[in-house]
Structures are given as C-alpha cells and as structure tokens.
Amino acid sequence: MSAPDTGQPGEPVAQRGSRRRVLLVDDHPIVLRGLRRLIENEADLEVCAEAEGVHEARATIRRHQPDLAVVDISLKDGDGLELVKDLRAQYPTLPVLVLSMHDESVYAERMLAAGANGYIMKQAASEQFMEALRKVLAGGIYVSDTLQARLARSTTRGELRGSQDPIGQLSNRELQILRMIGRGRSTRQVADALNLSIKTIEAHRQRIKHKLGLKTGAQLVNFAISWSN
Numbered sequence: 001m002s003a004p005d006t007g008q009p010g011e012p013v014a015q016r017g018s019r020r021r022v023l024l025v026d027d028h029p030i031v032l033r034g035l036r037r038l039i040e041n042e043a044d045l046e047v048c049a050e051a052e053g054v055h056e057a058r059a060t061i062r063r064h065q066p067d068l069a070v071v072d073i074s075l076k077d078g079d080g081l082e083l084v085k086d087l088r089a090q091y092p093t094l095p096v097l098v099l100s101m102h103d104e105s106v107y108a109e110r111m112l113a114a115g116a117n118g119y120i121m122k123q124a125a126s127e128q129f130m131e132a133l134r135k136v137l138a139g140g141i142y143v144s145d146t147l148q149a150r151l152a153r154s155t156t157r158g159e160l161r162g163s164q165d166p167i168g169q170l171s172n173r174e175l176q177i178l179r180m181i182g183r184g185r186s187t188r189q190v191a192d193a194l195n196l197s198i199k200t201i202e203a204h205r206q207r208i209k210h211k212l213g214l215k216t217g218a219q220l221v222n223f224a225i226s227w228s229n
Contacts, residue, residue: 020137021048023066025057025083026099027076031122035070035099038126039133054078054086061091068137071116073100073107074183074228078193079176081107081114088115095136099129104147106167106175114172118142167227169211177204181221182228 024035024047036047049064051057053076061069069087073080084096097118098111108119117136120129124144132142170178180190191201205220214220 019044019046020067021046021064022133023048023057023060023064023069024050025052025069025075025080026050026072027052027074028072031072035129038129042130045133052076054083057083058086061087061094066094068095068097068133070097070099070133073098073102073111074179079179081110081172081176084111084114084116095139097133097136097142104144105150105165108143108147110172110175112141112143119147120144166212170208174204174208174211177201178208178224179228181205182224182226184225 022039022045024032026032026035032050036050039045039047048066049060051060055077057069057071057075071080071083071087075083080098080100084098087094087096095117096115097120098107098116099120099122100107101122104119104121111119118132118141120132120142121144124132128144135142167175176194177190180193185193187198187201187205190196191198194201205217209215209217209220212220212223214223
C-alpha cells in the first residue's frame with residue numbers, strides 16, 4: 001500500500017501529484033485484484049488502498065486521502081448506500097463511483113440521491129468502467145445510456161421511481177434487510193449488524209412481505225436468495 005497522504009480527499013490533482021489515487025471498496029478479493037490490474041494499467045492512475053467493509057473504508061480514506069472511491073453495495077460489514085451517504089457528508093468533494101452487481105434500475109437512483117457521482121454494473125465492459133471512472137474523476141455524473149434514457153422517459157411522463165416494480169417500492173432500509181436475508185443472515189444477525197431491535201427487524205420483514213406479495217417467512221427467504229444472486 002502507498003504511504004499516507006497529507007492532502008484532502010477529492011483535492012485537485014495539481015495539488016496532489018501526477019497520478020490520481022483510487023480507493024477500492026469491495027468484499028470480493030477477485031474483483032479487487034481485477035480492478036487494481038485494470039486501473040494500474042493506466043499511466044496516470046494508481047490504487048492507493050483497498051477495503052472490504054464500511055469501517056475499514058472509513059479508516060482507509062482518512063489515512064490515504066484518495067482522489068476517488070469505487071464502492072460496491074454489498075460489503076463485508078455493512079451497506080454501500082450508508083457508506084456513500086457518510087462519505088458525502090464527511091468528504092463533500094470526494095467523487096464516488098458505485099460498481100455493483102445489483103440492477104441499476106433498482107439502485108442507481110438511490111445511490112445518486114445518496115451522493116454517488118456515478119453507477120455502473122459489474123457486467124459492464126472494462127472500457128465502460130474506465131469511461132465511468134474518468135468521467136466521475138473529471139467532475140461529471142455517469143450512468144449507462146439505458147438508464148439515462150429511462151430516467152428521461154420517467155421525468156417526461158411524471159412517473160415515480162419503481163412504480164411498475166414491487167422491488168422499487170421498498171425503502172432503502174427494506175432493501176438493505178432484504179439483501180442481508182438473501183445472504184443467509186438471521187433476524188438476530190440483521191438486528192445486531194444494523195444496531196436495531198429484533199422487533200424492528202421483524203416489522204420490516206412484515207412490510208417487505210406485504211410489498212412483494214409474499215405470505216410466509218420461507219417465501220421471503222427464497223425470494224431474497226433468488227434476488228440477491
């Protein structure tokens with residue numbers, strides 16, 4: 001890893017040196033290795049650090065002061081949505097690009113509203129990822145052409161997000177809990193991870209079932225596993 005930096009996250013490159021510094025936040029080692037290789041093939045970029053979870057990411061940003069953070073949604077010890085909100089509050093000039101396997105039609109608008117500067121899916125080609133990374137580094141906003149067209153249609157028609165999709169009706173917290181259920185966590189484990197009571201998590205589960213048209217806890221678990229994979 002690189003030595004600690006004394007600048008500020010998102011500080012202009014002219015004040016930081018010739019190479020832009022990228023932090024990778026993802027809990028899949030293979031993904032991290034692939035991204036590092038891709039980024040460091042570029043003469044003007046380097047990966048300054050990696051993190052697998054929310055707490056590690058916060059500490060790593062304070063230590064390494066990156067020019068950009070690439071963040072997944074599902075992390076080792078928490079949630080990328082909450083991390084993006086936290087980063088935007090603490091480091092308002094730090095560009096954040098979300099790179100995730102989760103469907104952009106469900107998450108992109110939520111992540112942009114939370115403060116992300118771009119959203120790209122892991123299924124995208126390497127060239128698209130680098131295009132997104134550079135656009136966000138340059139101060140722009142990146143979404144796919146497909147999502148951009150859908151957002152334009154929704155705005156023109158006055159449609160609300162997720163109006164045709166039950167998943168889109170879930171709140172950010174409900175989506176977070178659904179993801180955790182899909183990763184095999186029990187109600188108690190979800191409660192402990194989110195610092196909420198078991199009763200609160202059970203209430204969320206009931207609302208999720210209602211919104212998705214599910215009758216039993218087993219149906220909820222099966223749906224969550226299928227949706228998360």
